[in-house]
Amino acid sequence: MFTGLVQSVGQLQHLSQYQLKITCPTIQDPVLAGIELGDSIAVDGVCLTVEQILTRGFIAAASPETLAKSTLGKVSENGKVNLETSLRVGSKIGGHFVTGHVDGTGQLESAEQTGDAWEICFRGISPKVARYIVHKGSIAVNGISLTVADCSNTGDWFQSAVIPLTYAETNLHCLQPGDLVNLEGDVLGKYVEKFTRYGLNTDANAAAETTMEILGRERTNVKDEVDIDPSLTFLAEHGYL
Structure with a gap:
Protein backbone atom coordinates (compact mmCIF):
# COMPACT_ATOMS: atom_id res chain seq x y z
CA MET A 1 0.00 0.00 0.00
CA PHE A 2 1.23 3.47 -0.96
CA THR A 3 -0.06 7.04 -0.75
CA GLY A 4 0.96 8.52 -4.09
CA LEU A 5 3.54 10.91 -2.62
CA VAL A 6 6.67 10.37 -4.71
CA GLN A 7 9.90 10.32 -2.69
CA SER A 8 12.44 10.22 -5.48
CA VAL A 9 12.94 9.93 -9.23
CA GLY A 10 15.24 7.13 -10.33
CA GLN A 11 16.45 5.65 -13.60
CA LEU A 12 15.28 2.33 -15.02
CA GLN A 13 17.38 -0.17 -16.94
CA HIS A 14 16.30 -3.47 -18.50
CA LEU A 15 18.74 -6.17 -17.42
CA SER A 16 16.65 -8.80 -19.19
CA GLN A 17 13.10 -9.18 -20.46
CA TYR A 18 11.65 -9.43 -16.97
CA GLN A 19 14.43 -8.12 -14.72
CA LEU A 20 14.66 -4.39 -14.00
CA LYS A 21 17.38 -2.33 -12.36
CA ILE A 22 16.39 0.92 -10.67
CA THR A 23 19.12 3.42 -9.77
CA CYS A 24 18.48 6.20 -7.26
CA PRO A 25 20.08 9.67 -7.52
CA THR A 26 22.35 9.20 -4.46
CA ILE A 27 23.24 6.57 -1.88
CA GLN A 28 21.45 8.74 0.72
CA ASP A 29 18.21 8.61 -1.24
CA PRO A 30 15.15 8.27 1.05
CA VAL A 31 13.95 5.25 -0.94
CA LEU A 32 17.08 3.35 0.11
CA ALA A 33 16.79 4.16 3.81
CA GLY A 34 16.18 0.89 5.64
CA ILE A 35 15.51 -1.01 2.43
CA GLU A 36 15.35 -4.80 2.82
CA LEU A 37 14.93 -7.80 0.55
CA GLY A 38 11.26 -8.43 -0.14
CA ASP A 39 10.24 -4.81 0.37
CA SER A 40 7.60 -3.33 -1.91
CA ILE A 41 8.48 -0.20 -3.86
CA ALA A 42 6.22 1.61 -6.30
CA VAL A 43 8.02 2.25 -9.60
CA ASP A 44 5.97 4.66 -11.70
CA GLY A 45 2.97 3.45 -9.73
CA VAL A 46 3.70 -0.26 -10.17
CA CYS A 47 4.32 -2.28 -7.00
CA LEU A 48 7.57 -4.24 -7.40
CA THR A 49 9.40 -6.48 -4.93
CA VAL A 50 13.06 -5.86 -4.10
CA GLU A 51 15.06 -8.96 -5.06
CA GLN A 52 18.56 -7.54 -4.78
CA ILE A 53 19.90 -4.43 -3.05
CA LEU A 54 22.58 -2.33 -4.74
CA THR A 55 24.69 0.53 -3.46
CA ARG A 56 22.50 3.10 -5.22
CA GLY A 57 19.42 1.14 -6.07
CA PHE A 58 17.81 -2.25 -6.34
CA ILE A 59 16.81 -5.01 -8.76
CA ALA A 60 13.25 -6.24 -9.17
CA ALA A 61 11.40 -8.60 -11.46
CA ALA A 62 8.32 -7.68 -13.47
CA SER A 63 5.90 -10.37 -14.62
CA PRO A 64 4.58 -10.55 -18.20
CA GLU A 65 1.21 -9.35 -16.87
CA THR A 66 2.83 -6.29 -15.27
CA LEU A 67 4.73 -5.40 -18.41
CA ALA A 68 1.61 -5.82 -20.53
CA LYS A 69 -0.65 -3.69 -18.32
CA SER A 70 1.84 -0.91 -17.52
CA THR A 71 4.46 1.27 -19.20
CA LEU A 72 7.46 -0.40 -17.54
CA GLY A 73 8.20 -2.52 -20.60
CA LYS A 74 8.16 0.62 -22.75
CA VAL A 75 10.33 2.94 -20.64
CA SER A 76 13.47 3.87 -22.55
CA GLU A 77 16.88 2.86 -21.18
CA ASN A 78 17.74 5.08 -18.20
CA GLY A 79 14.27 6.55 -18.37
CA LYS A 80 13.04 8.49 -15.34
CA VAL A 81 10.64 6.66 -12.99
CA ASN A 82 8.86 7.84 -9.85
CA LEU A 83 9.70 5.93 -6.65
CA GLU A 84 7.84 5.51 -3.37
CA THR A 85 8.35 3.05 -0.53
CA SER A 86 5.36 1.26 0.96
CA LEU A 87 3.24 2.84 3.66
CA ARG A 88 4.30 2.00 7.21
CA VAL A 89 2.17 1.99 10.33
CA GLY A 90 2.16 5.49 11.78
CA SER A 91 3.23 7.16 8.53
CA LYS A 92 1.44 10.26 7.29
CA ILE A 93 -1.14 9.74 4.56
CA GLY A 94 -0.89 12.87 2.47
CA GLY A 95 -2.31 11.57 -0.81
CA HIS A 96 -4.78 8.68 -1.08
CA PHE A 97 -4.56 4.91 -0.78
CA VAL A 98 -2.68 3.55 -3.80
CA THR A 99 -2.24 -0.22 -4.16
CA GLY A 100 0.39 -0.25 -6.89
CA HIS A 101 -1.83 -2.41 -9.10
CA VAL A 102 -2.15 -0.46 -12.34
CA ASP A 103 -5.58 -0.59 -13.98
CA GLY A 104 -4.49 0.68 -17.38
CA THR A 105 -2.73 3.44 -19.24
CA GLY A 106 -3.50 6.82 -20.74
CA GLN A 107 -1.72 9.41 -22.87
CA LEU A 108 -0.56 12.89 -22.00
CA GLU A 109 -2.45 15.36 -24.15
CA SER A 110 -1.01 18.65 -22.86
CA ALA A 111 0.72 20.34 -19.94
CA GLU A 112 0.34 24.09 -19.62
CA GLN A 113 1.53 26.39 -16.86
CA THR A 114 -1.20 28.70 -15.64
CA GLY A 115 -0.39 31.00 -12.73
CA ASP A 116 0.93 28.92 -9.83
CA ALA A 117 -0.02 25.54 -11.25
CA TRP A 118 0.28 23.23 -14.22
CA GLU A 119 -2.89 22.09 -15.96
CA ILE A 120 -2.25 18.58 -17.27
CA CYS A 121 -4.68 16.75 -19.55
CA PHE A 122 -4.81 13.04 -20.38
CA ARG A 123 -6.72 11.18 -23.09
CA GLY A 124 -7.03 7.63 -24.42
CA ILE A 125 -7.82 6.32 -20.96
CA SER A 126 -8.19 2.55 -20.68
CA PRO A 127 -11.87 1.61 -20.10
CA LYS A 128 -10.83 -0.39 -17.02
CA VAL A 129 -9.83 2.82 -15.25
CA ALA A 130 -12.07 5.39 -17.01
CA ARG A 131 -15.13 4.27 -15.01
CA TYR A 132 -13.40 5.23 -11.75
CA ILE A 133 -12.55 8.76 -12.86
CA VAL A 134 -14.96 11.25 -11.32
CA HIS A 135 -14.91 14.99 -10.78
CA LYS A 136 -12.86 15.86 -7.65
CA GLY A 137 -11.98 12.19 -7.22
CA SER A 138 -8.49 10.74 -6.74
CA ILE A 139 -6.35 9.17 -9.45
CA ALA A 140 -2.78 7.86 -9.43
CA VAL A 141 -0.75 8.92 -12.48
CA ASN A 142 2.64 7.20 -12.65
CA GLY A 143 2.22 6.65 -8.94
CA ILE A 144 1.43 10.32 -8.20
CA SER A 145 -1.71 11.07 -6.22
CA LEU A 146 -3.69 13.68 -8.17
CA THR A 147 -7.16 15.16 -7.92
CA VAL A 148 -9.39 15.15 -10.97
CA ALA A 149 -10.19 18.81 -11.66
CA ASP A 150 -12.33 18.08 -14.72
CA CYS A 151 -13.28 15.03 -16.76
CA SER A 152 -15.60 13.76 -19.46
CA ASN A 153 -18.75 11.85 -18.51
CA THR A 154 -17.17 8.59 -19.66
CA GLY A 155 -13.83 9.26 -17.97
CA ASP A 156 -11.83 8.83 -21.19
CA TRP A 157 -10.45 12.35 -20.69
CA PHE A 158 -9.48 14.18 -17.51
CA GLN A 159 -7.52 17.16 -16.29
CA SER A 160 -5.56 17.73 -13.09
CA ALA A 161 -3.99 20.84 -11.59
CA VAL A 162 -0.46 20.14 -10.37
CA ILE A 163 1.54 22.44 -8.10
CA PRO A 164 5.05 23.43 -9.32
CA LEU A 165 6.79 21.32 -6.64
CA THR A 166 5.03 18.12 -7.72
CA TYR A 167 5.63 18.90 -11.38
CA ALA A 168 9.35 19.52 -10.86
CA GLU A 169 10.05 16.71 -8.37
CA THR A 170 8.38 13.90 -10.36
CA ASN A 171 8.75 12.67 -13.92
CA LEU A 172 5.72 14.69 -15.03
CA HIS A 173 8.05 17.37 -16.35
CA CYS A 174 9.73 14.76 -18.56
CA LEU A 175 6.55 13.77 -20.37
CA GLN A 176 5.78 14.81 -23.93
CA PRO A 177 2.35 14.85 -25.60
CA GLY A 178 1.50 11.30 -26.61
CA ASP A 179 3.60 9.66 -23.89
CA LEU A 180 1.90 6.84 -21.99
CA VAL A 181 1.33 6.97 -18.23
CA ASN A 182 0.25 4.36 -15.70
CA LEU A 183 -3.18 4.92 -14.16
CA GLU A 184 -4.77 3.44 -11.06
CA GLY A 185 -8.30 4.29 -10.01
CA ASP A 186 -9.27 4.95 -6.41
CA VAL A 187 -9.62 1.61 -4.63
CA LEU A 188 -12.63 2.93 -2.68
CA GLY A 189 -14.50 3.37 -5.95
CA LYS A 190 -13.79 -0.25 -6.86
CA TYR A 191 -15.29 -1.53 -3.62
CA VAL A 192 -18.35 0.70 -3.99
CA GLU A 193 -18.82 -0.62 -7.52
CA LYS A 194 -18.64 -4.23 -6.35
CA PHE A 195 -21.00 -3.71 -3.42
CA THR A 196 -23.47 -1.97 -5.72
CA ARG A 197 -23.29 -4.70 -8.34
CA TYR A 198 -23.58 -7.66 -5.99
CA GLY A 199 -26.11 -5.93 -3.78
Whole structure:
Protein backbone atom coordinates (compact mmCIF):
# COMPACT_ATOMS: atom_id res chain seq x y z
CA MET A 1 0.00 0.00 0.00
CA PHE A 2 1.23 3.47 -0.96
CA THR A 3 -0.06 7.04 -0.75
CA GLY A 4 0.96 8.52 -4.09
CA LEU A 5 3.54 10.91 -2.62
CA VAL A 6 6.67 10.37 -4.71
CA GLN A 7 9.90 10.32 -2.69
CA SER A 8 12.44 10.22 -5.48
CA VAL A 9 12.94 9.93 -9.23
CA GLY A 10 15.24 7.13 -10.33
CA GLN A 11 16.45 5.65 -13.60
CA LEU A 12 15.28 2.33 -15.02
CA GLN A 13 17.38 -0.17 -16.94
CA HIS A 14 16.30 -3.47 -18.50
CA LEU A 15 18.74 -6.17 -17.42
CA SER A 16 16.65 -8.80 -19.19
CA GLN A 17 13.10 -9.18 -20.46
CA TYR A 18 11.65 -9.43 -16.97
CA GLN A 19 14.43 -8.12 -14.72
CA LEU A 20 14.66 -4.39 -14.00
CA LYS A 21 17.38 -2.33 -12.36
CA ILE A 22 16.39 0.92 -10.67
CA THR A 23 19.12 3.42 -9.77
CA CYS A 24 18.48 6.20 -7.26
CA PRO A 25 20.08 9.67 -7.52
CA THR A 26 22.35 9.20 -4.46
CA ILE A 27 23.24 6.57 -1.88
CA GLN A 28 21.45 8.74 0.72
CA ASP A 29 18.21 8.61 -1.24
CA PRO A 30 15.15 8.27 1.05
CA VAL A 31 13.95 5.25 -0.94
CA LEU A 32 17.08 3.35 0.11
CA ALA A 33 16.79 4.16 3.81
CA GLY A 34 16.18 0.89 5.64
CA ILE A 35 15.51 -1.01 2.43
CA GLU A 36 15.35 -4.80 2.82
CA LEU A 37 14.93 -7.80 0.55
CA GLY A 38 11.26 -8.43 -0.14
CA ASP A 39 10.24 -4.81 0.37
CA SER A 40 7.60 -3.33 -1.91
CA ILE A 41 8.48 -0.20 -3.86
CA ALA A 42 6.22 1.61 -6.30
CA VAL A 43 8.02 2.25 -9.60
CA ASP A 44 5.97 4.66 -11.70
CA GLY A 45 2.97 3.45 -9.73
CA VAL A 46 3.70 -0.26 -10.17
CA CYS A 47 4.32 -2.28 -7.00
CA LEU A 48 7.57 -4.24 -7.40
CA THR A 49 9.40 -6.48 -4.93
CA VAL A 50 13.06 -5.86 -4.10
CA GLU A 51 15.06 -8.96 -5.06
CA GLN A 52 18.56 -7.54 -4.78
CA ILE A 53 19.90 -4.43 -3.05
CA LEU A 54 22.58 -2.33 -4.74
CA THR A 55 24.69 0.53 -3.46
CA ARG A 56 22.50 3.10 -5.22
CA GLY A 57 19.42 1.14 -6.07
CA PHE A 58 17.81 -2.25 -6.34
CA ILE A 59 16.81 -5.01 -8.76
CA ALA A 60 13.25 -6.24 -9.17
CA ALA A 61 11.40 -8.60 -11.46
CA ALA A 62 8.32 -7.68 -13.47
CA SER A 63 5.90 -10.37 -14.62
CA PRO A 64 4.58 -10.55 -18.20
CA GLU A 65 1.21 -9.35 -16.87
CA THR A 66 2.83 -6.29 -15.27
CA LEU A 67 4.73 -5.40 -18.41
CA ALA A 68 1.61 -5.82 -20.53
CA LYS A 69 -0.65 -3.69 -18.32
CA SER A 70 1.84 -0.91 -17.52
CA THR A 71 4.46 1.27 -19.20
CA LEU A 72 7.46 -0.40 -17.54
CA GLY A 73 8.20 -2.52 -20.60
CA LYS A 74 8.16 0.62 -22.75
CA VAL A 75 10.33 2.94 -20.64
CA SER A 76 13.47 3.87 -22.55
CA GLU A 77 16.88 2.86 -21.18
CA ASN A 78 17.74 5.08 -18.20
CA GLY A 79 14.27 6.55 -18.37
CA LYS A 80 13.04 8.49 -15.34
CA VAL A 81 10.64 6.66 -12.99
CA ASN A 82 8.86 7.84 -9.85
CA LEU A 83 9.70 5.93 -6.65
CA GLU A 84 7.84 5.51 -3.37
CA THR A 85 8.35 3.05 -0.53
CA SER A 86 5.36 1.26 0.96
CA LEU A 87 3.24 2.84 3.66
CA ARG A 88 4.30 2.00 7.21
CA VAL A 89 2.17 1.99 10.33
CA GLY A 90 2.16 5.49 11.78
CA SER A 91 3.23 7.16 8.53
CA LYS A 92 1.44 10.26 7.29
CA ILE A 93 -1.14 9.74 4.56
CA GLY A 94 -0.89 12.87 2.47
CA GLY A 95 -2.31 11.57 -0.81
CA HIS A 96 -4.78 8.68 -1.08
CA PHE A 97 -4.56 4.91 -0.78
CA VAL A 98 -2.68 3.55 -3.80
CA THR A 99 -2.24 -0.22 -4.16
CA GLY A 100 0.39 -0.25 -6.89
CA HIS A 101 -1.83 -2.41 -9.10
CA VAL A 102 -2.15 -0.46 -12.34
CA ASP A 103 -5.58 -0.59 -13.98
CA GLY A 104 -4.49 0.68 -17.38
CA THR A 105 -2.73 3.44 -19.24
CA GLY A 106 -3.50 6.82 -20.74
CA GLN A 107 -1.72 9.41 -22.87
CA LEU A 108 -0.56 12.89 -22.00
CA GLU A 109 -2.45 15.36 -24.15
CA SER A 110 -1.01 18.65 -22.86
CA ALA A 111 0.72 20.34 -19.94
CA GLU A 112 0.34 24.09 -19.62
CA GLN A 113 1.53 26.39 -16.86
CA THR A 114 -1.20 28.70 -15.64
CA GLY A 115 -0.39 31.00 -12.73
CA ASP A 116 0.93 28.92 -9.83
CA ALA A 117 -0.02 25.54 -11.25
CA TRP A 118 0.28 23.23 -14.22
CA GLU A 119 -2.89 22.09 -15.96
CA ILE A 120 -2.25 18.58 -17.27
CA CYS A 121 -4.68 16.75 -19.55
CA PHE A 122 -4.81 13.04 -20.38
CA ARG A 123 -6.72 11.18 -23.09
CA GLY A 124 -7.03 7.63 -24.42
CA ILE A 125 -7.82 6.32 -20.96
CA SER A 126 -8.19 2.55 -20.68
CA PRO A 127 -11.87 1.61 -20.10
CA LYS A 128 -10.83 -0.39 -17.02
CA VAL A 129 -9.83 2.82 -15.25
CA ALA A 130 -12.07 5.39 -17.01
CA ARG A 131 -15.13 4.27 -15.01
CA TYR A 132 -13.40 5.23 -11.75
CA ILE A 133 -12.55 8.76 -12.86
CA VAL A 134 -14.96 11.25 -11.32
CA HIS A 135 -14.91 14.99 -10.78
CA LYS A 136 -12.86 15.86 -7.65
CA GLY A 137 -11.98 12.19 -7.22
CA SER A 138 -8.49 10.74 -6.74
CA ILE A 139 -6.35 9.17 -9.45
CA ALA A 140 -2.78 7.86 -9.43
CA VAL A 141 -0.75 8.92 -12.48
CA ASN A 142 2.64 7.20 -12.65
CA GLY A 143 2.22 6.65 -8.94
CA ILE A 144 1.43 10.32 -8.20
CA SER A 145 -1.71 11.07 -6.22
CA LEU A 146 -3.69 13.68 -8.17
CA THR A 147 -7.16 15.16 -7.92
CA VAL A 148 -9.39 15.15 -10.97
CA ALA A 149 -10.19 18.81 -11.66
CA ASP A 150 -12.33 18.08 -14.72
CA CYS A 151 -13.28 15.03 -16.76
CA SER A 152 -15.60 13.76 -19.46
CA ASN A 153 -18.75 11.85 -18.51
CA THR A 154 -17.17 8.59 -19.66
CA GLY A 155 -13.83 9.26 -17.97
CA ASP A 156 -11.83 8.83 -21.19
CA TRP A 157 -10.45 12.35 -20.69
CA PHE A 158 -9.48 14.18 -17.51
CA GLN A 159 -7.52 17.16 -16.29
CA SER A 160 -5.56 17.73 -13.09
CA ALA A 161 -3.99 20.84 -11.59
CA VAL A 162 -0.46 20.14 -10.37
CA ILE A 163 1.54 22.44 -8.10
CA PRO A 164 5.05 23.43 -9.32
CA LEU A 165 6.79 21.32 -6.64
CA THR A 166 5.03 18.12 -7.72
CA TYR A 167 5.63 18.90 -11.38
CA ALA A 168 9.35 19.52 -10.86
CA GLU A 169 10.05 16.71 -8.37
CA THR A 170 8.38 13.90 -10.36
CA ASN A 171 8.75 12.67 -13.92
CA LEU A 172 5.72 14.69 -15.03
CA HIS A 173 8.05 17.37 -16.35
CA CYS A 174 9.73 14.76 -18.56
CA LEU A 175 6.55 13.77 -20.37
CA GLN A 176 5.78 14.81 -23.93
CA PRO A 177 2.35 14.85 -25.60
CA GLY A 178 1.50 11.30 -26.61
CA ASP A 179 3.60 9.66 -23.89
CA LEU A 180 1.90 6.84 -21.99
CA VAL A 181 1.33 6.97 -18.23
CA ASN A 182 0.25 4.36 -15.70
CA LEU A 183 -3.18 4.92 -14.16
CA GLU A 184 -4.77 3.44 -11.06
CA GLY A 185 -8.30 4.29 -10.01
CA ASP A 186 -9.27 4.95 -6.41
CA VAL A 187 -9.62 1.61 -4.63
CA LEU A 188 -12.63 2.93 -2.68
CA GLY A 189 -14.50 3.37 -5.95
CA LYS A 190 -13.79 -0.25 -6.86
CA TYR A 191 -15.29 -1.53 -3.62
CA VAL A 192 -18.35 0.70 -3.99
CA GLU A 193 -18.82 -0.62 -7.52
CA LYS A 194 -18.64 -4.23 -6.35
CA PHE A 195 -21.00 -3.71 -3.42
CA THR A 196 -23.47 -1.97 -5.72
CA ARG A 197 -23.29 -4.70 -8.34
CA TYR A 198 -23.58 -7.66 -5.99
CA GLY A 199 -26.11 -5.93 -3.78
CA LEU A 200 -28.61 -6.67 -6.56
CA ASN A 201 -27.40 -10.24 -6.99
CA THR A 202 -29.95 -13.05 -6.49
CA ASP A 203 -27.72 -14.87 -4.04
CA ALA A 204 -27.34 -11.72 -1.97
CA ASN A 205 -31.12 -11.20 -1.93
CA ALA A 206 -31.66 -14.81 -0.97
CA ALA A 207 -29.21 -14.41 1.91
CA ALA A 208 -31.06 -11.31 3.06
CA GLU A 209 -34.40 -13.13 2.94
CA THR A 210 -32.95 -15.99 4.97
CA THR A 211 -31.65 -13.53 7.53
CA MET A 212 -35.07 -11.89 7.73
CA GLU A 213 -36.70 -15.28 8.31
CA ILE A 214 -34.28 -15.95 11.16
CA LEU A 215 -34.97 -12.54 12.63
CA GLY A 216 -38.68 -13.25 12.34
CA ARG A 217 -38.37 -16.53 14.23
CA GLU A 218 -36.31 -14.83 16.88
CA ARG A 219 -38.98 -12.18 17.23
CA THR A 220 -41.65 -14.87 17.66
CA ASN A 221 -39.63 -16.78 20.22
CA VAL A 222 -38.88 -13.80 22.42
CA LYS A 223 -41.26 -14.26 25.35
CA ASP A 224 -40.78 -10.82 26.82
CA GLU A 225 -41.65 -9.23 23.44
CA VAL A 226 -38.41 -7.27 23.18
CA ASP A 227 -38.29 -5.77 19.65
CA ILE A 228 -35.43 -6.51 17.26
CA ASP A 229 -33.21 -3.48 16.75
CA PRO A 230 -34.70 -1.62 13.71
CA SER A 231 -31.20 -0.97 12.41
CA LEU A 232 -30.59 -4.72 12.12
CA THR A 233 -33.81 -5.10 10.17
CA PHE A 234 -32.76 -2.32 7.81
CA LEU A 235 -29.33 -3.90 7.23
CA ALA A 236 -30.86 -7.30 6.60
CA GLU A 237 -33.35 -5.86 4.11
CA HIS A 238 -30.49 -4.32 2.16
CA GLY A 239 -28.27 -7.39 2.06
CA TYR A 240 -25.71 -6.49 4.71
CA LEU A 241 -26.51 -9.31 7.16
